[in-house]
Amino acid sequence: MGVAATMILSRARLRAKAVEAPATLPGDGEGMPRHVAIIMDGNGRWAAKRKLPRFAGHKAGVNAVRSVARAARDMGIDCLTLYAFSSENWKRPAQEVSDLTGLLKHFIAHDLDEIHAANVRLRVIGDYRAFEGSAARMVEDALAKTAANTGSTLAIALNYGSQNELTRATQALARRVAAGELAAEDITAERIAGELDTADLPPLDLMIRTSGEQRLSNFLLWQAAYAELYFTETLWPDFGPDALAEACQVFAGRQRRYGGL
Ligand code: FPP
Numbered sequence: 001m002g003v004a005a006t007m008i009l010s011r012a013r014l015r016a017k018a019v020e021a022p023a024t025l026p027g028d029g030e031g032m033p034r035h036v037a038i039i040m041d042g043n044g045r046w047a048a049k050r051k052l053p054r055f056a057g058h059k060a061g062v063n064a065v066r067s068v069a070r071a072a073r074d075m076g077i078d079c080l081t082l083y084a085f086s087s088e089n090w091k092r093p094a095q096e097v098s099d100l101t102g103l104l105k106h107f108i109a110h111d112l113d114e115i116h117a118a119n120v121r122l123r124v125i126g127d128y129r130a131f132e133g134s135a136a137r138m139v140e141d142a143l144a145k146t147a148a149n150t151g152s153t154l155a156i157a158l159n160y161g162s163q164n165e166l167t168r169a170t171q172a173l174a175r176r177v178a179a180g181e182l183a184a185e186d187i188t189a190e191r192i193a194g195e196l197d198t199a200d201l202p203p204l205d206l207m208i209r210t211s212g213e214q215r216l217s218n219f220l221l222w223q224a225a226y227a228e229l230y231f232t233e234t235l236w237p238d239f240g241p242d243a244l245a246e247a248c249q250v251f252a253g254r255q256r257r258y259g260g261l
Helices: 003-017 043-049 054-075 094-117 133-146 162-178 189-195 241-253
Strands: 035-039 079-086 120-125 152-160 206-209 228-231
Touching: 035 241, 043 054, 054 079, 054 094, 054 152, 054 241, 079 094, 094 120, 094 133, 120 133, 152 162, 162 189, 206 241, 228 241
Parallel strands: 035 079, 035 206, 079 152, 120 152, 206 228
Antiparallel strands: none
């Protein structure tokens, strides 16, 4: 871990220990984000720059997932949500879909014990049951194994699309209205949030996108309403603990007003 990550880590520890210390450390607008989401973009370009197949980029991307998930844990981030496979990614060539599914399975097979031992709860947003049988079963087992963990949450977006999530939430609420359980006027922002896949996750503080693209690509559209956005040119496989620490540092310097003054 580099200097920036170490600094952030020691500040996070200081905050965790500081019973008498002020709630905000000098230079902090907001302190550490509780919930960070990342659009992990640029695996293909990373591979192309090295004249490697796209698969090599995705494989390097999984290594970045590992190191960033560990760093997030060490920094005291409560929840890290990663966009691993969107509901639109099925449009990619079958070989790439199969490669990404294979990497997901490999990640669960090799990393689940570490995740569990670190008291991390694994969560999935999106409908992972669309993946082929053995992958879906592995995800299901991993969710069950870590469900009671209380340290932090690693949420992985699989076959996830925000518009689909909001459509499902709307349908669920409409069914309750049709059944006479709920009045239309009782559909509040809280009730909608309660129907989303993220209902049990903390509010989103910071959304990061790598590789220079500046859009949300159907990721956490509702949840990002008041999140800070952070875009970096760094390609995902090159994004490590220092890059995460830098994003958190920028977040700490931002003033969030939630529409107020
Ligand atoms: C975007 O890069 C990346 C993805 C669509 C997949 C992200 C997946 C991983 C990092 C690996 C699987 C994750 C887990 C949790 C095991 P791109 O292919 O669109 O890159 P490009 O825009 O440069 O072509």
